[in-house]
Amino acid sequence: MDAIAPNADLERPDPLEIPPLCPGAMEASKPWIASPDHQKALGFPGELVENWKEVAIAKMGELLEKNRALRVYLDSCVKCGACTDKCHYFLGTGDPKNMPVARQDLLRKVYRRHFTLAGKWFPSLVGAEDLTEAVIDDWYSYFHQCSQCRRCSVFCPYGIDTAEISMAGREILDAIGKGQKYCNEIIGKVHTIGNNLGLNKNALRSTLEGLEEDIEDDTGVPVKLPLDQKGADILLVTPSADFFAEPHVDGLIGYAKVFHAAGASWTISSYASEAANFGMFIGSYEQMRLIALRIREAALDLGVKRIVFGECGHAWRVAYSFLNTLAGPFDFLDPNYPVPQHICEYTWDLIEKGKLNFDKSKNDHIRLTYHDSCNVARATRMGDQPGGQFEIPRNILKSVCNYYFDMPADTIRDQTFCCGGGGGLLTDELMDLRKKGASPRMKALQTVADDHGVTHMAAICAICKTQFAKVMPTYGFERDGILSVHQLVSNAIILEIPETRDDDDD
Amino acid sequence: MLTTIYACLFYGATAIFLAGMALRITRFARTPAPLKIPTMPAPTTSSGVAFRMLREVTVFHSLFRANKWIWVFAWVFHVALAVVLLRHLRYFLDPTPLPIVLVQPFGVLASFAMVAGLAGLWARRVVVERIRYITGPSDHLMLALLVAIGLSGMMMKFVAHTDIVALKQFFLGLMRFDPAPLPADPILLVHLGLVATLMIVFPFSKLVHAAGVFFSPSRNQVDDARERRHLAPWAAKLEADRAR
Ligand code: SF4
Ligand code: SF4
Numbered sequence: 001m002d003a004i005a006p007n008a009d010l011e012r013p014d015p016l017e018i019p020p021l022c023p024g025a026m027e028a029s030k031p032w033i034a035s036p037d038h039q040k041a042l043g044f045p046g047e048l049v050e051n052w053k054e055v056a057i058a059k060m061g062e063l064l065e066k067n068r069a070l071r072v073y074l075d076s077c078v079k080c081g082a083c084t085d086k087c088h089y090f091l092g093t094g095d096p097k098n099m100p101v102a103r104q105d106l107l108r109k110v111y112r113r114h115f116t117l118a119g120k121w122f123p124s125l126v127g128a129e130d131l132t133e134a135v136i137d138d139w140y141s142y143f144h145q146c147s148q149c150r151r152c153s154v155f156c157p158y159g160i161d162t163a164e165i166s167m168a169g170r171e172i173l174d175a176i177g178k179g180q181k182y183c184n185e186i187i188g189k190v191h192t193i194g195n196n197l198g199l200n201k202n203a204l205r206s207t208l209e210g211l212e213e214d215i216e217d218d219t220g221v222p223v224k225l226p227l228d229q230k231g232a233d234i235l236l237v238t239p240s241a242d243f244f245a246e247p248h249v250d251g252l253i254g255y256a257k258v259f260h261a262a263g264a265s266w267t268i269s270s271y272a273s274e275a276a277n278f279g280m281f282i283g284s285y286e287q288m289r290l291i292a293l294r295i296r297e298a299a300l301d302l303g304v305k306r307i308v309f310g311e312c313g314h315a316w317r318v319a320y321s322f323l324n325t326l327a328g329p330f331d332f333l334d335p336n337y338p339v340p341q342h343i344c345e346y347t348w349d350l351i352e353k354g355k356l357n358f359d360k361s362k363n364d365h366i367r368l369t370y371h372d373s374c375n376v377a378r379a380t381r382m383g384d385q386p387g388g389q390f391e392i393p394r395n396i397l398k399s400v401c402n403y404y405f406d407m408p409a410d411t412i413r414d415q416t417f418c419c420g421g422g423g424g425l426l427t428d429e430l431m432d433l434r435k436k437g438a439s440p441r442m443k444a445l446q447t448v449a450d451d452h453g454v455t456h457m458a459a460i461c462a463i464c465k466t467q468f469a470k471v472m473p474t475y476g477f478e479r480d481g482i483l484s485v486h487q488l489v490s491n492a493i494i495l496e497i498p499e500t501r502d503d504d505d506d
Numbered sequence: 507m508l509t510t511i512y513a514c515l516f517y518g519a520t521a522i523f524l525a526g527m528a529l530r531i532t533r534f535a536r537t538p539a540p541l542k543i544p545t546m547p548a549p550t551t552s553s554g555v556a557f558r559m560l561r562e563v564t565v566f567h568s569l570f571r572a573n574k575w576i577w578v579f580a581w582v583f584h585v586a587l588a589v590v591l592l593r594h595l596r597y598f599l600d601p602t603p604l605p606i607v608l609v610q611p612f613g614v615l616a617s618f619a620m621v622a623g624l625a626g627l628w629a630r631r632v633v634v635e636r637i638r639y640i641t642g643p644s645d646h647l648m649l650a651l652l653v654a655i656g657l658s659g660m661m662m663k664f665v666a667h668t669d670i671v672a673l674k675q676f677f678l679g680l681m682r683f684d685p686a687p688l689p690a691d692p693i694l695l696v697h698l699g700l701v702a703t704l705m706i707v708f709p710f711s712k713l714v715h716a717a718g719v720f721f722s723p724s725r726n727q728v729d730d731a732r733e734r735r736h737l738a739p740w741a742a743k744l745e746a747d748r749a750r
Contacts, residue, residue: 021635066740068537069723075530076718079645080580081630081637082572096639105640118644118710126711127642150724153545155572157562157580158715159724161543285540289744300750321542321731328735338732378546381729386547414547 012450013443015411018085019094026095029433031144031425034179041188042287045177052176053131057114059175060107063168064115066285070168073160074111077101083152083160088417089145092436097142100152100162106138107165140178143169145433147423148281148314149374154414163423167283170424174282182427183278190291195240195274201228204270207243215253221495223260225252225268228302232267234259235299237275237319237340238310239462247484248465251311254486257493258347261356266308272298275315276462280322281424292318292326305334308341311484313373313461314422316342320380344460345382347489348392351399358492360402366456367403368488369448370394371441371468372416373461387413393460393485400492405452411444419459421467435471442475449477458483509676512698513685519702526709527717534721538738548729555728562725575630583623589616590659597670597677614663621656624649648711651704658697668694 036046049055064071083100085091090098097103105127112119112128119128129135148163173179189198199207208225215223226232236259242252259266272294279288299307307330309319319340324330330339338345350356370393382388390413398404411417420437448454459465459482468482549555561567566584570577593613596602628649631641662668668691675686688694707713720726 018636021639065537066540066738068534068539068721069543071537072534072718072721072723075534076712076715076722078712078715079637079640079642080569080576080627081634081640082569082576084636084640086572096636099636099640101640116710122644124643125647126644150545153724155568157566157569157572158719159545159562159568159722161545161724164543285741286744289741293748324731324735325541325737325741340732379543381546381548384550386550386729389546414545 013446015091015408015417015440015443015447016085017091017443019091021096022094023096026089026093026098026145026433027138027141029145029430030141031427032181032429034181034184038181038184038188039174039177039179041191042174042179042184042284044174044179044184048177052136052178055176056131056136056172057110059172060111060168061115063171064111067164067168069161069164073104073158073164074108076158077104077108077160078157080157083156083162086152086155087146087162088149088151088420088440089147089433089437092420092439093145093433095145097138098145100156100160103142103146103162104160104165106135106142107169110135136173136176136178139169140173143173144180144425144430147374147418147420147425147437149418149422150378151374151415151418154378166423167280169283170281171283174284179282180424183282183424187278187282187287187291190274190278190294194271194294196276196278197240197244199240199243199273201270204243204268204273208268211249211253211256215256219495220497221257221260222498223253223256223495225256226266227268228270229265229267230301231303232265233304234264234266234306234308235272235295235302235304236266236268236308236310236343237272237295237298237315238268238343239275239312239315240273241462241466242310243273245466245469247469247480247482247487248311248462250487250490251484252486254484254488254490254493255310255343257490257495258343258350258356258486261493261495262350267302267304269298269302271301275309275312275319277315277318278424280314280318285326288318288322289326292323295323296327296330299330300332306337306341307333307339308343308346310343311460311462311486313375313463315462316460317375317379342382342392344392344396344485345388347486348383348396351396357494358400358489359494360400360492362492363401363488364403366401366483366488367405367452367454368397368401368483369405369407369445369454369457370397370412370485371407371419371457371459371464372412372414373459373464374416374418374422376460377414377416390414393458396485397458397488400488403452405448405454407444407448411440417441417444419461419464419467420471422461422463426463426467431470434467435474438467438471438475442472442477445477446475456481456483458485458488460485508690508695509685509688512676512688512695513680515699515702516680519705523705523708527714530709530714531717531721534717538740539723539727540738540741542727542729542731542736543723544727544729545724546729548727550729552728555726559720559726563719576627579623579626579630581623582619583627586616586618586620586623589613590620590656597674598681600674600678617656617660617663621653621660624653624656628653644711648707648713651700651707655697655700655704658693658700661693662691662697666691666693
């Protein structure tokens with residue numbers, strides 16, 4: 001029909017393709033269990049407690065009292081099925097327990113049995129079940145197959161957010177001593193060292209100095225990456241992956257260049273050297289709060305006026321939606337700026353004011369698309385208009401890049417697909433799940449690669465970047481096909497090269 | 507005797523329905539939402555939220571985006587049910603107000619639409635593998651109950667008329683705590699019995715979604731986390747440990 005559509009004769013991948021049900025397909029997928037040390041460091045029992053059943057039910061009761069979402073969601077689902085084909089893990093695995101409603105039912109059946117009249121009197125009628133070891137195993141398996149991406153919540157007629165359910169499930173598991181190693185070990189590192197990677201102050205300083213040298217070698221411009229600078233205007237809080245890995249670090253270089261071009265005074269804090277907050281993944285308000293308070297402390301200690309967050313999806317959720325709750329009020333900061341701000345808001349504001357100059361041709365070897373990270377898309381905002389979280393990153397990309405193409409409309413913006421590694425699942429033992437969960441996004445990418453020759457995908461999330469770098473080769477893409485948004489900014493930005501003065505050599 | 511049984515049944519069912527729903531709603535309302543979790547993009551004002559909610563409960567906007575088949579059946583069923591309920595107001599209001607008089611012919615049409623919508627939803631529970639997987643016995647029973655209510659009601663209209671004047675006297679009397687005799691018509695008795703059952707089951711089943719939707723934080727919260735500090739009472743207590 002459409003003669004000019006390239007590859008029209010090829011079989012086109014359909015990101016929304018619904019697989020046949022394969023019950024039990026992912027039953028064996030489980031992350032490693034946290035060691036007693038990692039558990040105890042967070043105040044959780046070291047191993048499965050003897051009276052786990054009572055403890056679990058009591059914890060569920062406590063959460064029901066503390067969290068309206070949990071109660072409303074457990075009570076209100078009508079099993080309409082609208083969410084059943086919305087989860088990337090279901091689409092990628094076909095395991096029916098990865099359908100959002102079925103995932104919720106794992107918790108709901110125990111809730112019904114222990115907390116509702118119908119479930120106490122007519123359990124088999126309403127699908128109520130006792131809490132058994134098999135149920136706990138299912139919880140451990142399937143609540144760790146939810147990346148808390150909220151895609152199901154968009155489509156549910158009551159907004160039921162399975163992320164809230166799996167967070168509660170993980171919280172109960174922690175309470176009975178069955179925590180997940182990856183998340184709990186990392187949270188411990190934040191408490192003792194200050195970031196997920198366990199990078200101490202000296203290592204951080206030398207990393208930043210190394211980057212300064214690299215940038216100067218590269219551009220001839222003395223761009224600084226200040227650490228613990230008291231009295232700076234802006235505190236940058238960024239995921240620790242930005243200090244190390246590709247393509248994250250290129251994003252960090254991009255922020256530094258933007259700050260430099262704007263003549264801003266800014267600093268990184270060694271105490272709050274982590275934007276990520278894995279307390280959210282394990283559903284623990286208390287852990288999330290303790291991690292968030294480090295940022296408040298750092299801002300007070302350094303005497304900054306503003307807080308800006310680097311590129312990280314769930315971190316931006318905790319920052320945008322929760323930081324004021326967890327660690328506010330921020331009345332000691334400059335009231336002329338929102339607290340906190342996203343680096344994309346900061347950069348876009350400068351672009352709009354005409355304060356940044358770009359040579360877009362520097363990105364001409366790239367044909368680009370943009371992956372909306374789920375937490376940014378469905379749990380936050382940027383700018384002052386709803387939907388700014390979709391427009392602002394795209395506006396930046398279009399300002400620095402000549403060839404930009406969106407993926408199919410039903411796979412982006414608030415309908416975006418998770419990368420497959422979010423929600424505390426970015427660990428090697430879950431690689432099979434991660435690869436399968438990435439498939440809807442990879443198929444969507446394939447369509448723009450076919451139609452527009454797209455070569456690269458940009459993202460503003462540390463987890464997305466790490467995950468894609470790992471799984472893209474499985475789907476026939478280059479592992480460096482994933483880029484930081486500020487990496488593209490960094491490529492194109494024109495910085496003024498200071499005149500070299502002869503007397504420098506004296 | 508019959509009149510007394512049904513009078514007691516309706517008093518009991520109404521009491522259970524009202525008390526049960528009041529209990530559910532107070533529970534929902536009393537439980538704090540500790541964090542701001544609206545599904546974004548979300549409105550930034552409360553009037554915006556009111557509009558979002560209105561759109562959800564009138565045209566089922568999210569469901570429309572999710573699945574056109576489920577949407578069509580669910581929406582037709584709910585709207586038809588609303589019209590049918592309006593039509594039934596004539597048994598409780600004397601004199602019958604004009605709008606209710608005008609709605610009567612539509613109510614008849616709506617009864618067909620209501621049963622058709624239910625049939626569609628039921629068919630999906632059987633035919634679509636994914637929905638079959640998540641369907642339990644109570645989901646079938648609920649549909650059976652609603653379909654039976656619809657069909658028994660329609661039978662009185664199209665097959666075996668009942669004495670609706672006497673019926674109206676019964677309900678008007680019921681509301682004055684002085685019930686008049688109820689026509690001993692088997693289909694009517696079945697219809698009324700099923701309706702009372704529905705009222706009793708309502709607060710203890712998934713039908714509480716009718717109230718739940720208004721309390722869903724992902725739909726009813728304003729997107730203003732940066733501007734306004736949102737703090738649950740239990741979370742405020744944690745702040746005692748804060749040095750500054
Ligand atoms: S869309 Fe919502 S109400 Fe429907 S089955 Fe899924 S969670 Fe339940
Ligand atoms: S939150 Fe995301 S990962 Fe979890 S069930 Fe919903 S769609 Fe799946």
